[in-house]
Each structure stands twice: as structure tokens, then as C-alpha cells.
Amino acid sequence: MSPAKAAPQTTTIVYRYRDGLYVNLTNKCPTACRFCIKFTWKMKYRGYDLKLRGHEPSLAEVLDAIETAARERPFAEVVFCGYGESTYRLADMLAVCAEVRRRWPKVKRRLNTIGLGDAINGRPISKELASGLDAVSISLNTADEKQWVHLMNPLREFKTGGFQAVKRFIRECAAEIRDTTVTAVEQPGIDLAACRRLAEELGARWRERELLDDYEDR
Numbered sequence: 001m002s003p004a005k006a007a008p009q010t011t012t013i014v015y016r017y018r019d020g021l022y023v024n025l026t027n028k029c030p031t032a033c034r035f036c037i038k039f040t041w042k043m044k045y046r047g048y049d050l051k052l053r054g055h056e057p058s059l060a061e062v063l064d065a066i067e068t069a070a071r072e073r074p075f076a077e078v079v080f081c082g083y084g085e086s087t088y089r090l091a092d093m094l095a096v097c098a099e100v101r102r103r104w105p106k107v108k109r110r111l112n113t114i115g116l117g118d119a120i121n122g123r124p125i126s127k128e129l130a131s132g133l134d135a136v137s138i139s140l141n142t143a144d145e146k147q148w149v150h151l152m153n154p155l156r157e158f159k160t161g162g163f164q165a166v167k168r169f170i171r172e173c174a175a176e177i178r179d180t181t182v183t184a185v186e187q188p189g190i191d192l193a194a195c196r197r198l199a200e201e202l203g204a205r206w207r208e209r210e211l212l213d214d215y216e217d218r
């Protein structure tokens, strides 16, 4: 008898959380956030394996995965949020948004982001985002630049000027997309009141997130 073959490794393109369908577009991050659960949870998330193993899903694969999920059970929103920064794949994300709007017009489209989308793409992208998304949630976590560099632990190219780029991004998104929310994780040493003030000065809504359990939702 030949030995049993190992089950093929599958990649998670979409996964569910509450009433949302989450899209895992990339594992690429501009930051290695010190609080990110991807490190302690080993790229797993509530039964899903979000490690893409070098294969980012194509646009067709993402749309197929959404279609399959929709046949199984409805969802209220599509959220671009995996263990990676979706604005690295801006064009594909917007193409998915256009298809979702066409096929499921009642489904909301949201991006959860670390806020470096302008810096990553080398241009302001808020107008493009506004053409496809209903909501943007930006994980800022601190009002202090030095603390941001420490906490978010960005790649070298985003260390200098990264925090200012995130603030500009928030302001631009807030001007274009009504549901623009700044979030911060409640953790020791963080001045949440200052973070909230900054979010509101930039024109965004504000949401605090609890330690650990909300990390996955950025």
C-alpha cells in the first residue's frame, strides 16, 4: 500500500468574521507592528490559515472565492483585511470593489489599513479609494510620532515621514469618504485621548479597540 499523500496546502482567500467576508489579498506589510497577532497566532486566525505562501490570489481567484462564499451564506460587507496591507494591490482591490458593487449592490465595501497607502503607491489614493469603498478604517494607535515608529516598526523607507504620511492619508480619506474611522488599540503607554483628538482634528471618526481580540480587525 502506498503511503497516504499529505493533503494539499490550501490558502485562505476569503474568511468570515461576524457578518463580514474578509479578503486576504496579500501578506505584504509596510510595518511589522509590535502588537500584531500574526506573529503570536502564527498567521492563523480563528481556524483560518492566512499565510499565502508566496501566492497572492489573482483577481479571478478572489472573485471566485467571493462568489462561492455568497452561494453558501450572505454577508453584509466585504472587508479588505488579512495579514497584509491591501493597498499594495490597489488596482485589484478596486476591481473587486467594482464587481462586488455590480453583483451585490447592498454589500458594503471596507478597507482596514495601516494608513501608508499614499506612501506605498507614491501618490494620493483617497479619490481612487472613494470610487470603490464605502468605509476606511485606519489603524493609527498613537498621536506621537516617535511612539508610532516604535509601535509600528515600519520598513526603513517608511520610518522617516511615515507618521506624517499616515496623517495626510487620514485627512484626505476623511474628505472623500464619509465613513473614515481612526482606531487605536488600548495598550499600556498609549494616550488614547490624544489619539482621539488627533483623529477628530483630521476629520475622522474614532474607535478604540481592545487589546488582543480586536487586533485581527485592525
Ligand code: SF4
Binding pocket: 028, 029, 030, 031, 032, 033, 036, 037, 038, 082, 083, 084, 085, 114, 218
Ligand atoms: S497589523 Fe497589519 S500592517 Fe501591522 S504587521 Fe499586522 S498585518 Fe501587517
